[in-house]
Amino acid sequence: MIVLKIAFRNIFRQKRRTVFTILSMFGGFVLAALFIGMADGTYNQIINKFTRNQMGHIQIHEKTFLDRPSLYKTINNFKKIDKELQNIDEIDSLCPRLYSAGLASVKEKSTGVRIIGIDSKRENETTQFNNKIIKGRGFSDIDSHEVIIGKTLAKILKAGLNDEVVIVSQGADGSIANDLYKVIGILETGDDITDRISFYLNLKDAQELLVLEGKVHEIAITIKKLSNVYKVNNIVEEKINNPQLSVEPWQVFAKSFYLAMKADKEGMWIMLLIIVLVVAVGVLNTVLMAVLERQREYGVLKAIGTKPFQIFKQVVLEVNILAIFCMIFGIGVAFFINSFFSTHAIATFKDIAYGGMKFNSMYAEINARSFYIPAITVFLAANLVSIFPALKAAKTEPAKSMRIH
Amino acid sequence: MEYNENNLIITKDLKKTYKDNGVYVNAINGIDITINSGEFTAIVGPSGSGKTTFFNLISGLDSLTYGKVWLNSKLISDMSGKELSDFRRDNIGFVFQAYNLIPVLTVEENIEYIMLLQGVGKKERHKKVLNILREVGLEGMRNRVPTKLSGGQQQRVAIARAMVSEPSLILADEPTANLDSKTGTELLNMMRRLNETTGMTFLFSTHDKMIMEKARRVITLKDGLIEKDEIKA
Ligand SMILES: Nc1ncnc2c1ncn2[C@@H]1O[C@H](COP(=O)(O)OP(=O)(O)O)[C@@H](O)[C@H]1O
Ligand SMILES: [Mg+2]
Numbered sequence: 001m002i003v004l005k006i007a008f009r010n011i012f013r014q015k016r017r018t019v020f021t022i023l024s025m026f027g028g029f030v031l032a033a034l035f036i037g038m039a040d041g042t043y044n045q046i047i048n049k050f051t052r053n054q055m056g057h058i059q060i061h062e063k064t065f066l067d068r069p070s071l072y073k074t075i076n077n078f079k080k081i082d083k084e085l086q087n088i089d090e091i092d093s094l095c096p097r098l099y100s101a102g103l104a105s106v107k108e109k110s111t112g113v114r115i116i117g118i119d120s121k122r123e124n125e126t127t128q129f130n131n132k133i134i135k136g137r138g139f140s141d142i143d144s145h146e147v148i149i150g151k152t153l154a155k156i157l158k159a160g161l162n163d164e165v166v167i168v169s170q171g172a173d174g175s176i177a178n179d180l181y182k183v184i185g186i187l188e189t190g191d192d193i194t195d196r197i198s199f200y201l202n203l204k205d206a207q208e209l210l211v212l213e214g215k216v217h218e219i220a221i222t223i224k225k226l227s228n229v230y231k232v233n234n235i236v237e238e239k240i241n242n243p244q245l246s247v248e249p250w251q252v253f254a255k256s257f258y259l260a261m262k263a264d265k266e267g268m269w270i271m272l273l274i275i276v277l278v279v280a281v282g283v284l285n286t287v288l289m290a291v292l293e294r295q296r297e298y299g300v301l302k303a304i305g306t307k308p309f310q311i312f313k314q315v316v317l318e319v320n321i322l323a324i325f326c327m328i329f330g331i332g333v334a335f336f337i338n339s340f341f342s343t344h345a346i347a348t349f350k351d352i353a354y355g356g357m358k359f360n361s362m363y364a365e366i367n368a369r370s371f372y373i374p375a376i377t378v379f380l381a382a383n384l385v386s387i388f389p390a391l392k393a394a395k396t397e398p399a400k401s402m403r404i405h
Numbered sequence: 406m407e408y409n410e411n412n413l414i415i416t417k418d419l420k421k422t423y424k425d426n427g428v429y430v431n432a433i434n435g436i437d438i439t440i441n442s443g444e445f446t447a448i449v450g451p452s453g454s455g456k457t458t459f460f461n462l463i464s465g466l467d468s469l470t471y472g473k474v475w476l477n478s479k480l481i482s483d484m485s486g487k488e489l490s491d492f493r494r495d496n497i498g499f500v501f502q503a504y505n506l507i508p509v510l511t512v513e514e515n516i517e518y519i520m521l522l523q524g525v526g527k528k529e530r531h532k533k534v535l536n537i538l539r540e541v542g543l544e545g546m547r548n549r550v551p552t553k554l555s556g557g558q559q560q561r562v563a564i565a566r567a568m569v570s571e572p573s574l575i576l577a578d579e580p581t582a583n584l585d586s587k588t589g590t591e592l593l594n595m596m597r598r599l600n601e602t603t604g605m606t607f608l609f610s611t612h613d614k615m616i617m618e619k620a621r622r623v624i625t626l627k628d629g630l631i632e633k634d635e636i637k638a
Contacts, residue, residue, distance in 0.1 A: 001523070002514070002518060005509075005510070005514070006507065006509055006510065009509035009510075010509055012509075013508070105509050174592045196518065227505075238593055243419050296504045297504070297507060297508070300499075300501065300505060300506075300507070302490070303464075303466055303493065303501075303509070304494060304518070304519055304566075305490055305493050305495075305519060306490075306496025306522065307487070307490060397467075398461075398466045399461045399466045399467035402501060402504070403457070404457075404502060405505075
């Protein structure tokens with residue numbers, strides 16, 4: 001009690017020094033909170049761009065399709081599955097896709113493409129397909145031999161709107177598949193590879209071309225809350241209950257992307273290390289100075305019967321009272337700034353490319369992590385560096401410290 | 406060792422050698438002395454004669470090089486650091502030349518500090534603080550902080566803190582060195598009065614003639630040895 005009282009009042013003794021300590025702890029905390037909020041915000045933005053606007057959060061395939069894709073590894077009962085998943089609340093929307101490879105030619109230019117058959121209405125509901133079209137329009141409702149191609153692909157083929165493209169591929173029955181389509185749209189996803197090889201057809205047209213009537217290769221599902229992905233994945237798996245099919249969350253079907261994102265997050269620890277250093281230098285410097293100045297006082301306290309541990313506690317408590325004070329303030333300020341940047345993007349001067357995708361604005365996210373990780377870091381750093389001065393104070397020898405001549 | 410229950414401090418061939426930058430300094434060179442309960446004794450001698458060192462040795466604030474010290478019939482020269490800490494808290498009241506008080510605590514808090522360490526209840530602490538403040542003439546000052554007191558008043562608070570838990574010995578190392586002579590004499594008169602009314606043992610050091618006049622026994626140190634030991638009327 002008396003130890004706490006002395007610790008508390010010591011805070012107000014050397015105002016300038018206290019301010020300096022507070023600034024280093026407060027600054028360290030706020031910086032870390034902003035950094036994590038920003039990093040998490042950007043991270044989620046990237047994941048969203050990759051999942052919600054492209055791959056979906058969960059995908060269903062024939063169970064070996066992803067390892068060794070093949071025309072024949074199809075999902076044969078899409079209609080039934082679609083119905084089964086209709087009433088799962090957490091699901092936002094879903095769409096079927098059909099894949100194959102082919103050779104596309106416009107006049108004398110030709111190149112290999114990835115044929116993607118989509119249900120235009122549902123694809124648009126699920127991944128905002130039409131938003132990616134930068135020229136032309138989306139598919140019309142009736143299947144009428146239309147094609148939408150990636151921006152880079154259009155350049156390679158020297159194809160423009162209304163040009164006719166010949167596609168050659170193989171049908172599931174072994175026949176040569178070829179047909180003629182009219183370019184009605186050009187799209188840009190921000191993903192280099194997708195923009196270079198994508199050749200989107202109406203699902204009906206693709207099924208007819210590849211002789212896969214009623215069959216699809218992939219069902220992409222988006223869900224309402226990203227963090228629920230594993231839970232929803234399990235629900236879907238149980239619902240369709242088909243050992244021939246695999247149901248996987250984005251962390252599995254887009255493993256390399258997931259690992260890259262995770263590795264990127266490790267960068268956070270370097271930032272935290274810097275903050276530890278800022279706090280450590282600030283706190284060590286001031287606490288050490290205070291302890292040296294108060295040698296006589298500790299000498300008197302020890303002479304009249306104070307135990308070393310009580311002196312140790314007095315120093316550590318003083319630092320912690322300051323730390324708590326800084327946290328309360330810091331949480332308020334960091335919350336305010338993060339809130340601001342969660343709705344107001346920070347514009348970057350140049351586009352930031354990530355995994356072939358481009359970004360030009362960053363948003364912060366407000367989450368518990370961005371407060372408790374800095375809080376723990378600052379507390380640990382402050383306590384760690386106060387151990388040495390506190391020990392020094394505790395070990396004060398009364399006779400020596402009070403010697404006058 | 407012959408021992409009389411009236412003996413408060415006994416030292417036997419007490420020696421202290423400091424090593425300062427490789428140079429040995431013999432601060433105390435073999436002191437045998439007995440101080441009895443209730444004494445009002447001055448240790449005098451010029452600066453560097455060993456007064457502070459002697460006080461530090463008999464109170465266990467510093468380790469001795471040779472010899473033995475008994476205080477209150479306890480052989481304190483053999484005690485561990487933790488034992489000494491408790492022993493000092495319960496048996497010795499300290500008054501130093503300066504910087505006695507904790508600047509962030511009020512007069513009352515400074516005085517009750519030792520009682521807090523001892524676990525004395527709030528009511529009793531408060532009662533004792535009020536009593537001792539009256540004794541040292543500082544009624545009404547209990548909520549002041551030390552920086553708002555004069556030097557003489559600060560030393561009175563230090564004496565109050567030293568006496569409040571009724572230890573067997575009050576050890577005051579040059580308590581008047583930082584005071585003007587009038588204030589110093591007043592402080593000594595007060596200490597003597599407290600010695601007479603409470604019967605507590607006071608051992609203080611000084612190199613001031615006026616101050617040593619007030620003592621009933623004057624022990625003179627020179628180069629770490631007792632030069633003179635005179636009892637006055
Ligand atoms: N910690 C120390 N290290 C080295 N020498 C010391 C130390 N403390 C005291 N001395 C020396 O011991 C002698 C006695 O000092 P002290 O007890 O302080 O005398 P006084 O209190 O009478 O002035 C002096 O010569 C002093 O320099
Ligand atoms: Mg001295």
